[in-house]
Amino acid sequence: MPNNSEPNFAGIEVASNTMRGVVISAAGDVIARRDISYQPENLIGEIAGLATGLGEAGAIKSVGVGIPGLVNRETDRVLISTGLPSAARDDIHSELMKATGLRFELENDANAAAYGEYKAGAGRGARDLFYIGIGEAIGGAIILDGKLWIGASGCAGEIGHVTINTDGAECVCGNTGCLETVASGPNIVRRARERLDRDSTSSLSRLALQESLTTSDVAREATNGDDFSVMMIERTGRSIGTAVASMINLLSIERIILGGAIMEAGDLILNPIIEEARRRSFQPCFEATKIVAAELGADGVAIGAALLARDVA
Ligand SMILES: [Zn+2]
Numbered sequence: 001m002p003n004n005s006e007p008n009f010a011g012i013e014v015a016s017n018t019m020r021g022v023v024i025s026a027a028g029d030v031i032a033r034r035d036i037s038y039q040p041e042n043l044i045g046e047i048a049g050l051a052t053g054l055g056e057a058g059a060i061k062s063v064g065v066g067i068p069g070l071v072n073r074e075t076d077r078v079l080i081s082t083g084l085p086s087a088a089r090d091d092i093h094s095e096l097m098k099a100t101g102l103r104f105e106l107e108n109d110a111n112a113a114a115y116g117e118y119k120a121g122a123g124r125g126a127r128d129l130f131y132i133g134i135g136e137a138i139g140g141a142i143i144l145d146g147k148l149w150i151g152a153s154g155c156a157g158e159i160g161h162v163t164i165n166t167d168g169a170e171c172v173c174g175n176t177g178c179l180e181t182v183a184s185g186p187n188i189v190r191r192a193r194e195r196l197d198r199d200s201t202s203s204l205s206r207l208a209l210q211e212s213l214t215t216s217d218v219a220r221e222a223t224n225g226d227d228f229s230v231m232m233i234e235r236t237g238r239s240i241g242t243a244v245a246s247m248i249n250l251l252s253i254e255r256i257i258l259g260g261a262i263m264e265a266g267d268l269i270l271n272p273i274i275e276e277a278r279r280r281s282f283q284p285c286f287e288a289t290k291i292v293a294a295e296l297g298a299d300g301v302a303i304g305a306a307l308l309a310r311d312v313a
Pocket of ligand 1: 160161162171172173174175178180
């Protein structure tokens with residue numbers, strides 16, 4: 001066994017029914033990875049178990065946890081989480097440390113992913129960036145001058161809840177027509193299913209008969225040249241681009257990074273996002289902004305959480 005004196009760091013992404021854990025070296029290289037599905041009623045025990053299991057790959061100095069909710073980094077409390085059981089709002093930070101003896105850092109999942117891209121992905125070399133994570137929900141995070149900018153309330157960057165259609169569908173946040181009601185993973189699947197009822201020629205039609213149709217299926221079939229899937233991806237991209245244009249006009253930010261399963265469609269999604277953003281923003285603002293896909297893929301939140309744990313240690 002190598003006797004490595006450099007400490008390792010763990011990062012865990014908590015989603016509604018699954019968790020992904022990674023171990024990174026002090027240099028930021030991923031050296032172990034583990035996925036689990038879990039019972040939400042035992043949230044703390046499941047996170048603690050995963051962290052302990054990750055420690056079997058070598059001593060861990062601290063653990064970062066990316067959570068789909070609003071986290072106050074000063075008090076380490078989860079303030080709001082629509083994706084997690086209410087137990088997440090108890091003092092999970094001190095309970096995790098008690099259960100494992102390890103040091104934990106909690107962070108909003110989009111903030112963690114943004115930090116990961118900034119340090120080790122598509123944000124390297126940028127001073128300021130806006131990260132948009134398109135998954136079960138749509139999260140966003142802003143890094144200014146190397147630091148997460150969370151705003152007066154801690155909610156800054158919530159681009160998923162920017163209104164893009166005042167007559168649109170009701171959102172989990174209570175508003176209507178938010179970007180999330182069109183472009184989150186479940187809403188892309190919902191829109192695809194609604195249209196597939198009228199279009200049986202698509203290669204998605206057979207997949208849509210199953211419960212498990214996902215955004216990755218739509219992205220993959222688009223890449224394989226299915227016209228219906230390409231159209232769904234294009235429309236989704238234009239909605240995202242509409243919100244991105246507002247961010248460009250508002251912040252004139254150096255780099256906008258897009259992550260999440262839908263980005264597996266590559267240029268098929270990125271190009272309509274860029275085109276719509278160009279159409280709807282001031283030309284000098286648009287030209288100063290680079291719009292790119294995230295580079296850390298499905299590990300993004302976990303790697304970012306581990307890097308946060310490393311950098312506060
Ligand atoms: Zn909303």
